[in-house]
Amino acid sequence: MRIPDRRxxxxxxxxxxxxxxxxxxYPLFRLVTDSFFKISPIVGGPRDFVGLDNxxxxxxxxxxxxxxxxxxxxxxxxxxxxxxxxxxxALLFTTLGRKSQVWRTMFLYPLMIAPIxxxxxxKFLMIDNFGxxxxxxxQAGILQNPNQIGWLSNPDIVLFSVAIPDIWLTTSFMCLVxxxxxxxxxxxxxxxxxxxxxxAPSLLFRIILPLLRPVIAVALVVRGIDxxxxxxxxxxxxxxxxxxxxxxMSLLIYxxxxxxxxxxxxSAMGTIYLLAMLAIAFVAVTTIWRPGKDx
Amino acid sequence: MSTMESPTIPAQQxxxxxxRTGGGRxxxxxxxxxxxxxxxxxxxxxxxxLAASLVIYGFPFLYLLFTSFKTPIDTIAVPPTIxxxxxxxxxxxxxxxxxxxxxxxxxxxxxxxISTLLSLVLAVPAAYGxxxxxxxxxxxxxxxxxxxxxxxxxxxxxxxxxxxxxxGLADTPIALSIAHTTISxxxxxxxxxxxxxxxxxxxxxxxxxxxxxxxGALWRVVIPVVSGGIAVTAIFAFLASWNEFLFALLMTAVRxxxxxxxxxxxxxxxxxxxxxxxxxxxxxxxxxxxxxxxLQRKIVAGMTLGAVKG
Numbered sequence: 001m002r003i004p005d006r007r008x009x010x011x012x013x014x015x016x017x018x019x020x021x022x023x024x025x026y027p028l029f030r031l032v033t034d035s036f037f038k039i040s041p042i043v044g045g046p047r048d049f050v051g052l053d054n055x056x057x058x059x060x061x062x063x064x065x066x067x068x069x070x071x072x073x074x075x076x077x078x079x080x081x082x083x084x085x086x087x088x089x090a091l092l093f094t095t096l097g098r099k100s101q102v103w104r105t106m107f108l109y110p111l112m113i114a115p116i117x118x119x120x121x122x123k124f125l126m127i128d129n130f131g132x133x134x135x136x137x138x139q140a141g142i143l144q145n146p147n148q149i150g151w152l153s154n155p156d157i158v159l160f161s162v163a164i165p166d167i168w169l170t171t172s173f174m175c176l177v178x179x180x181x182x183x184x185x186x187x188x189x190x191x192x193x194x195x196x197x198x199x200a201p202s203l204l205f206r207i208i209l210p211l212l213r214p215v216i217a218v219a220l221v222v223r224g225i226d227x228x229x230x231x232x233x234x235x236x237x238x239x240x241x242x243x244x245x246x247x248x249m250s251l252l253i254y255x256x257x258x259x260x261x262x263x264x265x266x267s268a269m270g271t272i273y274l275l276a277m278l279a280i281a282f283v284a285v286t287t288i289w290r291p292g293k294d295x
Numbered sequence: 296m297s298t299m300e301s302p303t304i305p306a307q308q309x310x311x312x313x314x315r316t317g318g319g320r321x322x323x324x325x326x327x328x329x330x331x332x333x334x335x336x337x338x339x340x341x342x343x344x345l346a347a348s349l350v351i352y353g354f355p356f357l358y359l360l361f362t363s364f365k366t367p368i369d370t371i372a373v374p375p376t377i378x379x380x381x382x383x384x385x386x387x388x389x390x391x392x393x394x395x396x397x398x399x400x401x402x403x404x405x406x407x408x409i410s411t412l413l414s415l416v417l418a419v420p421a422a423y424g425x426x427x428x429x430x431x432x433x434x435x436x437x438x439x440x441x442x443x444x445x446x447x448x449x450x451x452x453x454x455x456x457x458x459x460x461x462x463g464l465a466d467t468p469i470a471l472s473i474a475h476t477t478i479s480x481x482x483x484x485x486x487x488x489x490x491x492x493x494x495x496x497x498x499x500x501x502x503x504x505x506x507x508x509x510x511g512a513l514w515r516v517v518i519p520v521v522s523g524g525i526a527v528t529a530i531f532a533f534l535a536s537w538n539e540f541l542f543a544l545l546m547t548a549v550r551x552x553x554x555x556x557x558x559x560x561x562x563x564x565x566x567x568x569x570x571x572x573x574x575x576x577x578x579x580x581x582x583x584x585x586x587x588x589x590l591q592r593k594i595v596a597g598m599t600l601g602a603v604k605g
Binding site: 009 | 331338341342344345348349352353355356358359362370371372373374375377413416417418420421423424425427428430432433436438439440441442443444445446447448449450451453454455458473474476477480481482484485489492493509534537538540541555558559562569572573576579580583584587588591
């Protein structure tokens with residue numbers, strides 16, 4: 001009468017799995033198929049099978065290789081800064097305890113702001129001539145004049161500048177997740193360690209961080225994937241410029257597909273991009289977090 | 296150095312009660328629980344640090360608000376001022392009076408609500424199945440959900456749009472909310488999995504011993520325990536849709552256009568009208584900020600109280 005647990009679990013997962021199969025796996029299948037064709041951007045236009053030609057074009061194009069490195073640099077920068085800031089804030093809130101609750105709530109507000117709005121806002125803050133950031137820094141005596149740093153117009157630093165809204169937006173997410181994790185560490189455990197003479201650094205590195213490991217893993221992997229797909233903030237700030245210096249993979253694929261009307265090449269780039277992310281995430285997940293296993 | 300001084304803590308010690316010097320009574324500045332800082336001077340420094348971070352963190356949005364009340368000339372004045380010289384509501388009148396703006400708000404709300412409900416209905420049972428039974432299919436599935444999170448929307452947006460068109464859903468909030476669910480469902484499964492992970496198995500075992508079916512135990516015992524987690528998940532799903540831009544850009548034309556697309560269009564269609572753009576951005580952001588701040592109490596309570604203390 002009673003169905004086995006294994007099958008019961010399967011039934012619970014089926015609706016979500018079906019949804020993902022139809023609305024993610026099938027479009028992905030189309031993506032991979034398209035990558036082997038030369039496709040006219042006009043609806044109903046010709047489709048010619050070209051084998052691996054699109055892949056060869058992708059790997060031999062400087063734009064693609066450049067976008068790959070930029071995406072990697074962008075992701076590492078965003079995730080590292082967010083993790084450091086988010087953990088700092090989470091520890092700060094935890095050490096201040098219950099009284100910091102109102103402040104904690106306020107700290108969460110950027111989470112609710114659309115990336116497109118954040119991108120616009122920071123573009124407005126960093127824009128040449130009437131951007132407030134340069135003005136404030138020069139008034140504080142850090143810069144000699146407000147336009148000394150061309151935040152969004154200097155190709156050497158633009159990749160960092162376009163990352164700022166992303167960091168600003170989602171440090172709160174890191175903080176929220178890590179804070180929640182910190183609350184689950186039994187106070188008794190910390191007190192026991194304190195009584196045994198553990199100081200703050202050893203509390204952090206020997207007890208807190210190891211206990212938080214599953215939470216940290218989830219937060220880093222989730223945010224890493226998001227950062228590697230960043231699109232809105234960069235599109236609205238620089239559209240990939242100047243001189244493609246902020247053109248990450250999502251932007252390159254979008255522009256190849258929409259602007260340059262080459263869906264075949266864009267599909268090949270999308271396929272490579274996805275496979276690369278899979279490989280990196282697989283390594284990350286298997287080394288720091290093993291879902292569904294007890295460790 | 297100091298890590299060497301600290302003795303390693305045997306696992307058993309986690310369950311033993313530490314001696315309470317204060318007799319359970321909390322005195323100011325000493326003997327606080329767990330991670331809370333002890334010394335008063337330390338706490339003062341930490342409070343100052345916190346206040347400073349929050350000022351820096353909060354300032355950009357305040358500047359957006361101030362700018363939305365400036366006159367067009369003040370907006371691009373050199374050097375820029377923080378506060379408006381003259382406060383005006385013109386930007387709000389201009390932004391909200393523009394064709395398509397009110398309709399885009401309705402589209403955003405519809406899309407986000409449908410997408411949130413869809414995500415929860417699919418994610419809660421799936422996450423439960425994954426975490427409670429730990430079957431091979433569960434492991435495969437959560438990996439598949441992880442893979443799904445890696446799919447760049449730019450790659451599946453075009454095929455999705457043509458699928459929707461072929462079933463007559465082109466340019467509708469339903470089509471866009473399905474697209475948004477491809478983003479929020481994997482996230483919801485992940486979040487719910489971690490919330491379910493925290494629920495001790497004894498809880499349902501007790502319920503099933505008392506004669507509950509597995510579904511009954513899930514519905515009547517486990518779901519109430521993780522309701523805080525469900526609220527958090529719902530908020531993330533709602534926000535993912537409310538703030539999403541790329542699918543909305545690729546999949547909507549006139550009828551179902553959401554506000555983020557309209558905001559972005561300000562930049563190209565009407566030159567650089569920073570005033571109207573900041574006004575619309577403020578109107579779009581403030582309701583969700585307020586809503587989330589209101590619900591926040593519930594979330595924090597759900598997270599910090601925890602259903603079962605170990």
